[in-house]
Amino acid sequence: MDTTASSESTSTPFDAQRLSIGELAQQTGLSHKAIRLYDKSGLLRPREVDPCTGYRYYGSDQIEAARLIAALRGVGMGLDRIRVVLGLTAADAALEIKAWHRQEQASAATRRDGVSALIAALGHPHEGEPGMTSTSTITTASSTHTGGVRHEQLDAAVTLALPGGRHLIAVADGFTADPNPAAPTLSTRILVAFEDELAARLGENADPGSVDRALEAAWDAATDQVDDLDGSTLTAALIDGARIHVMHIGDTRALLHQGKRWEVVTSDHTHVQSLVAEGRLTSEEAASHPERATLNRALAAGARTEPDYIVRTVTSDARLVLLSDGIHGPVRPAEIVRIVQSAVAPADACEKLVNAALGAGGPDNIAVAVADIGL
Structure with a gap:
């Protein structure tokens, strides 16, 4: 060897x-x-x-x-x-790999204990914190496209005005073993379920803590749509004044541009991306890894369906962008940043991002949703 x-x-x-x-x-x-x-x-x-x-x-x-x-x-x-x-010989190499893995498992258990202690010490920092719904104006847009190669559309996007001046934008990237053009796709079903449950839970006089509970209920409603054949990612952002609540699973992404700051809010839920984030794999290695697009968390049968729950507070005018990998896959990050920063309005940003993906070959379905938050 x-x-x-x-x-x-x-x-x-x-x-x-x-x-x-x-x-x-x-x-x-x-x-x-x-x-x-x-x-x-x-x-x-x-x-x-x-x-x-x-x-x-x-x-x-x-x-x-x-x-x-x-x-x-x-x-x-x-x-x-x-x-x-x-x-080493093959047999000795197997023993070495097994020893390494045992230590990895022990280290992971130690990290879990540390994380549990931190969560217990911090409690739930968002419960009961008020939004600032009277201080912001929201403009949204969304767009989808089958792309330049595929014939069926499995991605979906939605924007929705909610009670209390809140707004929802969301994208879902579906995958299936048996496409049926006559039936609603899983991505569409989970977005409908999510937005319906969220609208039902959030009323004009809802207490601040109800936002967390409403989002959890909406996520459960979306998860209930999962069947044995289909799967989907989901990134949903509830804009509550200056606070943005993001629920995320899979490799759709949320990007936030605020002032001169640019942030990729979400992390892709692939094993390969986790290794890159931990410094165990270089970006060059990840780019050619045969399992680079394999999700280890998604809304799919047999998969882990717990979402990341992320909260950001904006302090100046901001633009929030949700993308499926039909855009962030073929389009270079620098080009996405340039489009998001230069577009005059959410609809303009959507159109230019879709065109950029098509211009790069458009190998996958495309979904994008954009919100401008004015304070």
Whole structure:
């Protein structure tokens, strides 16, 4: 399993087929950047480096090691521990991986205990805190598109004015094993259930603490729509004056632009993204990871359906944007920022974001909702 042959050699004989870095990338699904990272880390050294061009060449017998490195990185193992694993026999490597995983489980349990203690100490910081519904004006817009490749629309978006001057914007990105054009999609059903329950729970004279309870009830109503065939993400934002309450699951995203500040409010619920956030996986490795789009939390049968509940308070005029991955997948983050900052109104932002996704190939369904909050 040892793959650490020196990258400085330019004449090492090959006992297997010689592969360029591009051919190795094609065989393993790794990106060129990831392979270069593994070379720099000493994990996967090329068998030959051309002294004139600097081109790297690998042996076909290194394909298995490259895939193993990617798999170990995919479960969060650090580079130094991987280096140990690669120097072991298969049986001993299995024991090493098992020992590493046991410690990971113990560390996770310790973190859970610490988080529980923090939550108990802080209590519920939002219960009973008043919104500032009389000090803001809200303008909203939403848009959906099938994209440039798919024929069925599984994404959905909604904007809704609610009692007490509140507003809801939400997007859902559905997926299904059996599309039925004649039936409402899960994304549509969960948005309808969410907004109906929220509207029913929030009245003109609702006490401030009722916002949390209304959102929890609305989430339960959305979850009740899940069946055995379909699944969906959901990012819903209730704007209550200067307070924004976000309920989120999956890889739809909430972005907030306020003054000169720009924040990605939500985190994608994929295992790969969690590893990036923890510093266990680089963005280059994540970009080519075969499970980069696999959700570990979603509104789907057998999945974890508990949402992230996030609250932000705006202190100046702000723009809130909710996106499905039909936009944030193909469109570069810098371009999304430019559009959001330059658009004159929510409808303009929606149109330009949809067009940007289509211009980038539009490989997926598209959903976007935008709210301008004026204080």
